[in-house]
Structures are given as structure tokens and as C-alpha cells.
Amino acid sequence: MTSARLSALAVLIALGAVAAYALLLRVPLVRNHPEAYVVAFAVATGLAAIAVARARGRRWPAWLALGVCGLLLIGGAWFDFVVARVPVTSSVLRVGERPPDFQLLDASGRPVTLSEYRGRKPVVLVFYRGYW
Amino acid sequence: MSDAEQAGLEVIAVSPDSNVQSQKLADGLRVGYRFVADRDLAVTRSWGLVHPHGGPDGRDVPRPATIVLDREGVVRWFSITRNYQVRPDPADVLRAVRALRTSAALGAAR
Numbered sequence: 337m338t339s340a341r342l343s344a345l346a347v348l349i350a351l352g353a354v355a356a357y358a359l360l361l362r363v364p365l366v367r368n369h370p371e372a373y374v375v376a377f378a379v380a381t382g383l384a385a386i387a388v389a390r391a392r393g394r395r396w397p398a399w400l401a402l403g404v405c406g407l408l409l410i411g412g413a414w415f416d417f418v419v420a421r422v423p424v425t426s427s428v429l430r431v432g433e434r435p436p437d438f439q440l441l442d443a444s445g446r447p448v449t450l451s452e453y454r455g456r457k458p459v460v461l462v463f464y465r466g467y468w
Numbered sequence: 469m470s471d472a473e474q475a476g477l478e479v480i481a482v483s484p485d486s487n488v489q490s491q492k493l494a495d496g497l498r499v500g501y502r503f504v505a506d507r508d509l510a511v512t513r514s515w516g517l518v519h520p521h522g523g524p525d526g527r528d529v530p531r532p533a534t535i536v537l538d539r540e541g542v543v544r545w546f547s548i549t550r551n552y553q554v555r556p557d558p559a560d561v562l563r564a565v566r567a568l569r570t571s572a573a574l575g576a577a578r
Binding site: 364365367368370416420421422423424425426427428429430431432433434435436437438440441442443444448450451453454455456457458459460461462463464465466467 | 476477478479480481482483484485486488491492502503504505506511512514515516517518519520522523529530531532533534535536537538539540541542543544545546548549550551552553554555557558559561565568
């Protein structure tokens with residue numbers, strides 16, 4: 337493959353990975369494998385590096401592709417492996433044990449306790465980060 | 469999840485948000501969620517589910533977690549994320565909820 341085509345392919349793979357991740361974020365398989373975009377960026381960076389090596393004459397398209405893919409690789413890896421990591425802390429949760437009760441207010445100001453469901457219904461409890 | 473399955477189940481969502489907007493959204497979507505506010509993270513902290521300095525300006529935020537409690541309030545399944553981009557697969561949560569039903573039916577038959 338010519339250098340120009342390799343450069344274009346590399347950028348296409350890298351930007352395609354960004355678009356696919358953003359568009360398919362609601363699909364659990366995609367959302368739960370964020371390392372996939374890092375792998376795509378690494379492949380794209382490798383292709384761009386080959387394009388640079390093969391470039392004859394006009395070299396800047398290959399270098400541009402390498403720059404774009406390389407920055408995405410560094411940024412993506414940093415985000416996935418550093419920023420998004422949640423430190424492991426010891427929680428009170430143990431399968432087979434009853435966690436402590438709580439009382440919190442719902443949106444209409446009514447108190448909600450875990451114990452009010454005891455003997456009545458199973459509960460799925462979701463802790464989420466919120467939108468600040 | 470079907471309506472019938474939801475009827476026998478309560479979903480409680482805990483976050484530091486005030487939740488008024490969230491509850492409006494859920495009611496609009498007719499999802500049986502109860503949003504509760506843990507404004508100062510007191511409950512989240514006592515359960516050991518705080519991500520220290522994980523939020524904007526280094527604020528503490530909850531570690532995303534999903535917990536399935538049976539009818540007696542006992543933990544039957546839980547997942548605490550180690551990467552905040554990742555959440556449990558809804559199919560896994562559903563399986564844990566269905567397993568409750570199966571064990572309850574077995575218990576009743578015994």
C-alpha cells in the first residue's frame with residue numbers, strides 16, 4: 337500500500353474508533369470494553385509509522401497521520417488507564433450479609449429506608465456519580 | 469425488563485445529586501425508580517463506596533456500584549466498578565434478580 341493510502345487508513349481507523357465508541361456508548365459490550373479504543377489507536381499509530389517509513393517525496397501527510405494517531409493513543413491510554421480508574425476501597429458489601437440500613441430523602445422529600453422493603457420486595461440499589 | 473418483573477422489584481438510585489430532575493425524567497419515562505439524595509455522601513461513605521477526589525475540583529464522588537438485595541435485605545449480588553467508564557451489564561443484573569425469584573420459589577415449594 338502506498339504511504340498516502342496507509343496514512344488515510346490510519347486516520348480512518350483512529351477517528352472511526354472515536355465515533356464508534358461515542359455512538360455505541362449505550363451498548364454494554366462497547367461501553368464495558370474501553371480498552372478497545374486504545375487498541376484501535378495503537379493499530380492506527382503503527383500503520384501511520386509504516387506510512388512515514390514508506391513515504392517518498394511528500395512526507396507531511398504521513399507525519400500528520402502519525403501525529404493525530406499518536407496523540408489519540410497517548411490521550412486515550414492516559415484516560416483509560418489513569419483518569420478513569422477508581423481506587424479499590426473496602427466496602428461493607430458481602431454476599432449473604434445484610435448491609436446497614438439507611439434513611440435518605442427522595443425527590444419529593446419523603447424518607448426512604450432499606451428496611452421498609454424487608455419482607456416485601458427485592459431491591460436493586462444503584463450508587464451513581466451524579467451530574468454535579 | 470417486563471412491567472410484571474418491575475412490579476415486584478424496587479430500584480433505588482443513590483447519588484449526591486438533588487435528584488429532582490432525575491425523578492422527573494424517570495417519571496416521564498415511567499420507570500419505577502426512586503431517586504434518593506445522599507448530599508454529603510454520609511451513607512455512601514459508611515458503606516465504603518466513596519472514590520476520594522474522583523470528582524471535579526478534587527471532590528469526593530461515589531464509586532459506581534449496583535447491589536441486588538433479596539426480600540430479606542440480604543446482599544445476593546453486587547458489582548463495584550474499577551473503571552468509571554464501565555458499568556455492570558444489565559443482563560447480569562437481570563440474571564441476579566431472576567435467580568432471587570427461582571430461589572424464593574424453591575423455598576416456597578420446600
